[in-house]
Amino acid sequence: MISRRHVLQIGAAAAIGVPATAVPRKKRVNGLPVPKSWKAVPFDLDRVTLAPSIFTEKRDRILAYARAYPADRILANFRAAAGLDTLGAEPPGGWDDATGNLRGHYSGHFLSLLAQAWAGTGEAVFKDELDYLITGLKQCQDAWAAQVGRPGTPPPPATWTSEGLELSGDGQYVGLPDATVDGLTQATVVIRLKINELRTWSRAFDFGVGPAVNMFLTVHDGTGPRFAITTSGSGGEQRIPVSTPLPVGEWVDLAVTLDGRVGVLYINGVAVGANPAMTLTPADLGAPKNNWIGRSQYGDAGLKAVVGEFHLFDRALTVGEIAGSTGNLAWYRFDETSGTTVADSSGRNWDAAVVTGAGGPPGPSHAGFLAAYPETQFIQLEQYVTYPAIWAPYYTCHKIMRGLLDAHTLTGNATALDVVRGMGEWVHSRLSKLPREQLDRMWSLYIAGEYGGMNEVLADLAALTGDRTFLTTARYFDNTRLLADCVAGTDTLDGKHANQHIPQFLGYLRLFEQGEGAGYRTAAANFFDMVVGHRTYVHGGTGQGEVFRGRDVIAGSIVGTTNAESCAAYNMLKVARNLFAHTPDARFLDYYEKTLVNQILASKRDADSTTDPLVTYMVPVGPGARRGYGNIGTCCGGTGLENHTKYQDTVYFRSARDDALYVNLFVPSTLRWAERRVTVTQAGDYPRTPSTTLTISGNARFDLRLRVPSWAGSGFAVTINGKKQRVRVGSDGYAGFERSWRTGDRVEVSFPYRLHVEPTLDDPGLHALLYGPIALVAKSASTAYLELPADLAGSVQPGPRPMTFTTGDVTFEPFFLGDTAAYHAYVRARS
Template identity: 80%
Template sequence: MSDNALTRRGLLLGTAAAGAALAVPGPAAAGAKKRKLVVNGLPVPRSWRAAPFSLNRVDLAPSVFTEKRDRILAYARAYPADRILANFRAAAGLDTLGAQPPGGWDDATGNLRGHYSGHFLSMLAQAWAGTGEAVFKEKADAIVTGLQQCQDAWAEQVGLPGTPPPPATWADGGLELSGDGQYVGLPDATVDGLTAATIRIRLKISELRTWSRAFDFGVGPAVNMFLTIHDGTGPRFAITTSGSGGEQRIPVSAPLPVGEWVDLAVTLDGQVGTLYVNGVAAGTNPAMTLTPAALGAPKNNWIGRSQYGDAGLKAVVDEFHLFDRALTAAEITTATGNLAWYRFDETTGTAVADSSGRSWDAAVVTGAGGAPGPSHAGFLAAYPETQFIQLEQYVTYPAIWAPYYTCHKIMRGLLDAHTLTGNATALDVARGMGEWVHSRLSKLPREQLDRMWALYIAGEYGGMNEVMADLATLTGDRTFLATAAYFDNTKLLADCAADTDTLDGRHANQHIPQFLGYLRMYEQGAARDYRAAAENFYDMVVPHRTYVHGGTGQGEVFRKRDVIAGSIVTSTNAETCAAYNMLKVARNLFALKPDARFFDYYERTLVNQILGSKRDADSTTDPLVTYMVPVGPGQRRGYGNIGTCCGGTGLENHTKYQDAVYFRTPDDDVLYVNLYLPSTLRWTERKVTIVQSGDFPRTPSSTLTITGHARFELRLRVPSWARQDFKFKINGKATRVRVSENGYASVERSWRTGDKVEVSFPYRLHVESTIDDPTLQALVYGPIALVAKSASTTPVEIAGDPATVAVPGDRPLTFTAGGVTFEPFFLGDTAPYHAYFRRTA
């Protein structure tokens, strides 16, 4: 990296801070007024006892972290800015310049479109701060300019009248889909984890449209399963995890009748798939290997709509059934779905009741209609204001899909572009959005807000309270802090403040970022309960709902406290977004109260789930990141995820590895080394540079070399897994290790150029038992979770303690025990594995 690049980044960060009436950080002169410490363009709160360094102060040295990062940077360089802007331009009535939207959930019609663009903008800002490469700032600036143009176009439409969407048509014994943007959305987790299934639908086709779907479940064109009523010859079922070229198909050569009731069913048992027409087996495939479980956690669960954007289904739908087993031919037309059963016997409205007993209700999406112009200037989204209006009317998911969540991603991206690249326009656009949010929510009573935020998925708002608190800081306008409080999730906030654990059954990532927002609000003078709630919430998740790789949640949902073994037999553990946000909460809690326990968790999650969430392969067209990182027996990681929530957070995860390696006290008299990542720190306030060399986590040691002259206390985190073996030398001389109550070994001295601190933390094999089943265990090597490579779908069994019987393998960091090879979790491949094994003796 050139000195010019470093100077340019430093200047831009200083400009961002100055534009927000913030002081540029610098050493406090004797007797002078203390300067305000600024990190990544935001002032350090007075309540912080430790602060990280800005991203542009820490450079990563070659390691597994740079290997993962560089693959994401290649994607960031290649991806066109116009694609990121396509949905925004289309919604605002501007020319899309021929660009196609990203796809996935960020397709041209999806109810979450725009969220991926916000993450992409954050990634670019982080990439610029971390590397100084002009391409990242140029692309970020182009996106900000495009978003401003869209915001201006929306402003010209404020108050314009619109037309309501067409109503759902209930006629002729069912739901009549028009084929023009109407479909039925089924809930999340509808087919999650199923290794055997039957899907049955009864319908009357009005028009035999090629490729229109009876049903389609997936996350986009590459990962889905669908039944088309006509592929040019007849109906076809297909399932794939690698696009159309990887489809496993069940075709039928005869076309379906038009204008007559027809019963279609597909049975899957992992080996044989059969397609039935009117109860008769019309096609079969005896070589099926894919099941719904292979799809991960699809949220695009539709009747009448295609992942590929094909023609909509024009038909009357009478019944839909979903089973968790393959029915026999005798049962196929008479059994009723035990997982979902929609009778379509409603006469009005858009709700479709589930008769299976699980209350797995669906919703009719009837189309947007002619939406009215925005209610207030400053509105910016990749779709009209309709979803926000419908949320205030308590319309449920999937008819709408988390509009304020998407709003948060866009605003966060804009603020990151401002604070990390110095783009002043980005702050103007974000401020306009904040004013629009305040104009809507300030008019609503507390009871209405509480009911909105309690809605599953529809009421998910990401970190809107966090971004509003940051906006208040950057603009000096305290109105935005009041706006942040409108997002209080009152009941859960009160429960957590009182240390009452009510997390069971709650959507994990719907709630985790709320607590980061509460901390931001507390840091700006809000009630102490906000901090208490966040601290207690963190302790409810870590370790009580945390897997060996640091992840949390089953099927995106928090399960009962201390139920680990009881929640792993699934393909949908540990949503990557949840880990991304839990790391942010841990980092913020450390700033308020420096304690090694927060970085014991941070290290575990970073080294295992986050590193493992990036595939070890190159692509400039796909980020190749995970949605879920499952821990069940014989599971595989699915990489890709353009346009999904975890595809978005995945862009950010791998461009900010350096953001928590080093912390310092606000007086710049103590330096914390929290992570042993090879890196260079420029501590300009003390005129000191520290180079940390090594190859963590591949090697169990690190050396810190100091350039410059300064007196300060160096605090080295002593990992919980290395308490007995942690050692360090100063200039070759062994130093006695005294570990403080907060988990750090420290030494204070006057440091001089050439001083070296050699840190050793030898790895040992150890096992960790699940809280609820001592015989279900994980093998860990120092900070590295090891996975048993096996395709078995029942837990691998090992007699004896593998920590003592395991022998080193042929490759570094690998071991063999019980005839099974154990490898590091951070290796990003698609081979089946076991995060846990069954100990039999």
Template identity: 80%
Template sequence: MSGNAIPRRRLFQLGAATVGASLALPAPALAGGHPTTPKITRVNGLPVPRSWKAVPFDLNRVALAPSIFTEKRDRILAYARAYSTDRILSNFRTAAGLDNLGAQPPGGWDDATGNLRGHYSGHLLSMYAQAWAGSGEAVFKEKLDAIVTGLKQCQDAWAEQVGDPGTPPPPATWAGGGLALNGDGQYVGLPDATVDGLTAATIVIRLRIDELRTWSRAFDFGTGTTVNMFLTIDTGAGPRFAITTSGSGGEQRIQSTTRLPVGSWTTIAVTMDGRAGTLYVDGVVAGTNPAMTLTPAALGAPKNNWIGRSQYGDAGLKAVVDEFHLFDRVLSADEISSQSGNLVAYHFDETGGTTVADSSGRNWDAAVVTGAGGAPGPSHAGFLAAYPETQFIQLEQYVTYPAIWAPYYTCHKIMRGLLDAHTLGGNQVALEVARGMGEWVHSRLSKLPREQLDRMWALYIAGEYGGMNEVMADLAALTGNRTFLTTAGYFDNTGLLADCAANTDTLDGRHANQHIPQFLGYLRMFEQGAGDRYRTAAANFYDMVVPHRTYSHGGTGQGEVFRGRDVIAGTIVGTTNAESCAAYNMLKVARNLFSLTPDGRYFDYYEKTLVNQILASRRDTDSSTDPLVTYMVPVGPGSRRGYGNTGTCCGGTGLENHTKYQDTIYFRSARNDALYVNLYIPSALRWTEQRVTVTQSGDYPRSPSSTLTISGNARFDLRLRVPSWARSGFTVKVNGKRLAVRVSKDGYAGIQRHWRNRDTVEILFPYRLHTESAIDDPTLQSLLYGPLTLVAKSDSTQTLPLPADLADVRPGDRPLTFTSGGLTFEPFLTGDTAAYHTYLRRA
């Protein structure tokens, strides 16, 4: 057996695997090989829309053969096998008043108190559904069913509390010249990207301390106890500033031995520039660190940006806060007392509400989190979440992030996981739970006027709803209840939807992953008959992102935000490019658009993103306790990838990315008379409608060839994607005889014949070195080898040179590596933490 062969036992296992009674297999082809009108109307458990011209195959009909894809997948499956279902259910059980059995929640943003808890559990549910459908391993089905059972118990417990109004949280207190934080759960949350990418900074806070609580934070920015920077008002000896990327043991500190006063106004400032740091108290130097090399840029993209709250759970700040300023440079002592922040400037001169206005000109308003209050009972028996209904109520009152954090986004992840458990795992209870949630969503949103919905969805982060329109459309398709399609329409982001339908590009400055899933939902709504404008808007949106906002590794966005059209070179600085979630969702949009309009250009993008950003997003090391996936996949000079991300959004999509590689390799025509081979990933397809198995062998993308072997007899058109980078030299041999290749307008080479058992198709798509230029700066280029983006390994943070003549780039001593001018180039997909350069300067 060759190294890429699929064991017969695995094929039989896959053939026997079922994804539920709703997925009845189609009638077989007639003896002559001509397909009958297929009786199957579903793929992966969902009805196939009539508008689809190309249809993917069920996950359990495609088995991966050994390759880099199985290496990445198997590392995630090891994590999945070891994960505790009680941990997944912990927050849900606690919120519903049930015993959580002492299980710790997943952590990260899905911790015991966070405003996004429950979202990561939804991703885990989808991961298990995909793992079961793709592998047939009983352990994944057992875990999947246990989670669904637990969620149903929680939903039932919530149903018993319907109508209990609870008690409201205490209001924010604006008095004494500022905001009075009570030290009991109250704090101020700043926007996500407040300190992203800063290599020099000055932070100034003016406050009146009411109680000198040890380790209480004046501010704390970070992503937990490992990566953060904070100013504590007292360590027992005085205030301390610290910044670290490796926990408390790696802190770079500035310690003062002068205790801060209680009951009088104090101005504290910190400056840092990557060489030294200084702590000021009332304009006087209170401490220095001449070897402070870390700056806010080292924190990556911290989401927990707080005034008055600690990443460690230390005592809350009890003080009146009067000023907070952030600058992108080091200020002198005189400037600290006289200037207003150019990045953030909060004067805390409001008289009510929970919004703190930013006067810097960036309009980065902050939000006051006032505490939880007494949790209300749900308004409808279908409610299910890992926290009470409070966040949804507050969203309708336009409360801003981070006082609330994307409640409908979290709802989407849970519902998506439940629908995957049903459609991929055959769990009927999962559909019942999701239906109840959908009925609850409808009961809330159907009462709200369009103007209120528009204002809610326009709120930054708070109004992010993921793909709620997608799951509601899917729920309509699964249940036949068109009310759910109406509910999907409540999530129309009307302004952007209209712009995209009119092909007006207004993406600049919009949160990328807040909006990408909306367009997948619009496609699903179109497929359910909601109207052509949804399809038009989604197709136009895709074309605004690809290629106009796409890096050479397939990713998009800087600091989670879409930047200007055709601005690539202008956005590669810093470490916050290409959020992994954005790539995950863009791939879904491309895949869905292909089903409607089979065109190889969608898979040129899909391939670029899959074999570069997605493969690179899982570290090449084993762990059953850490997913080791990326949040950002930066492209700036000297960038490094950070792996881990338990409990984050990208930690969740990262679990799914690597358990569904087989879902897009093959598509069939709606009439079952053509097979699209979109990706040359080693695998085997059971095409039951044609009574054939198609086995693909090779080592793509490590090698530039693939061989298809047909088992069975059938007539169909074999359509082979000809990648845009392989139009020259793409060759095909059938049973050893070379064919003349004609590439159609859709980017595929077709071979129409009656296929016989053991027919072989050899495909060669030779790799060559070529470059991709930044749209806004043709001299800034990435080096590629076939589909593989190559990176130069170097710690330098200056843009490095690329030879004018690519002949000067020579093969290295390892496969797929090259050398030039003392630099070593390696494929982007290598999952390590070494520094690299994606773009270089070519004369």
């Protein structure tokens, strides 16, 4: 029987001019053509239904959030930008607020969430809301089309003087790179200013994620300057106040030192205030992206002053060192004479950007444009304006296009295809005019040049429409230097922004699948091995402070609370899944399982909320780490919406010839394999129990291929209809059982969990404890590594609750428990 969702997907084929009868069902998956290069093919989301388990528990909490979310909030920024009535709706908030340079991205993720939710559950509420959103976005795109070519006014230029950068106090400030203060447990900040007007609460600097989590130095709090750091709003500030006002019209050197216990504020080399009871450091701020000179997280008055120098150090300097030292993490001399880039002289090459305020926005350069802000950011990117003056415009474009494409392919909404096709044509109109050298420089820009999976979505658009112009457009996003390195197998990832680059490789696979060259696939395969084999933590995550660290540096990269961005895991899973389609090998699914049952499950809090998605930004692995849940409007808040509404997408694959069924994950679920007229029901409570039972309904001959996890060892056992089977594991890591299957056949699979440790590559004495695929964490608020018996796997005893273990007074629990308690993912072997 064809479901209502299948009928709509067939209708989608007709909507693009392809007769439904000409597109056999088995030749498409989730609405997209199946590439000829795939040896294994996933099933449509609506072919696999999840049974009650931890996966449905996490999913259902996100679905409750989605059901309650007002659709007009998703459209608010788009309508405002296009000059339409917002109907009184507030935007989502966070980075998707009314003024942020990333607004629109969260809305794109929300489209994908609704499409996946409808495909997975069939609940009309999700499709009804999605259809409403698509109609609203089409209205915005039409409104932009009516403004094509309307000229704008440029923003005012930065004012450079012989003394430095003069900030007007009217929307002008300096933005420093994302990871400027990430993970610092000690720091010194030095800034040289000539204040033109002593404005109350104007900031010399302010680093944070908003008014509740930040550290700042105000030049005047009503009586004098004040330094403060907080993770709980103004009421939780740890302060260093000074009662004497700063001078106006003369140079003043301000410095703050933090060593984890004592904070000191200096004016012109003299200590004028101290706080000996400080416990907060920059590391406690998480991964702040609002790192500003001259701007306040609270929206206070802008700094009106000349900025002469800025230095950042990774330790607390002595009073004698402050005057003559240059920042080893950042050193801005402000000796430029024009432009909006402030060069970093520290050696890190983390240039800052001058934000000069907004000019009058122009109309679009070509029909099809759709964004939640004018085309200005795209124009500025072509002029090499750096972050945070602009913030990843093509990244935001990708999220919107991906959401629209998901709406079309998963629900059959034909208007969504019209809108996304127009966007693709607009992208081509801009980038086709640019030389390769300019594109290369754009994509090399930190954050500003981040483009998500633009090459992937454009290649998918080409596959759907048959218009190979979109493949040409996709290739404009080649990151040529890194691409060439990965084709050659040369590892140059150290220091690169992880999630800026991971989705590029999914796009390269899409290009390979459409005949654009084998090098694309080679690059993706080599990249995967560079990350998974050499830069992955015990829970499958990667990156520190959003950045890839050195090859085989695991222990050495565990700093502060900024390990393992959730977005990076989301995209690495996509790359692993696609590589498996080309080469069905269990090693890709071993990684997939590790990341899914640890980082992804852990990234959703085990609590109900209809106003907050309660997902993580980072899932840190440092001693005494805690997970921060919430993240409305952040990048990981967006991917978090999707992570928990597509758990079924990789449980089963089929061979391209429909003669084999791959059981990749032991997730309780029901598969409807329509091509073979077979239903497979998988029962159990994985990963909480180490067994599963598959029951067949229907008669067909095929090879049932069961993944034998790398952690299972010789304990993996299979019985068919009560008869124990000999398990032969092939070179692909799967055990095959080919036979003529009949209704009622029952396959029981056991994979007993065993305790084992995983040492870090660069420090074998620092290791993690696992129970089968499940990473275990020691519950402790200590910020020093716990020292436990060297034979940790042999020394722990079963704990008071299932899947818990104890040694001494330390309790280990599964990583996937979504709480906010402090934990240790790694412990040190006692010598």
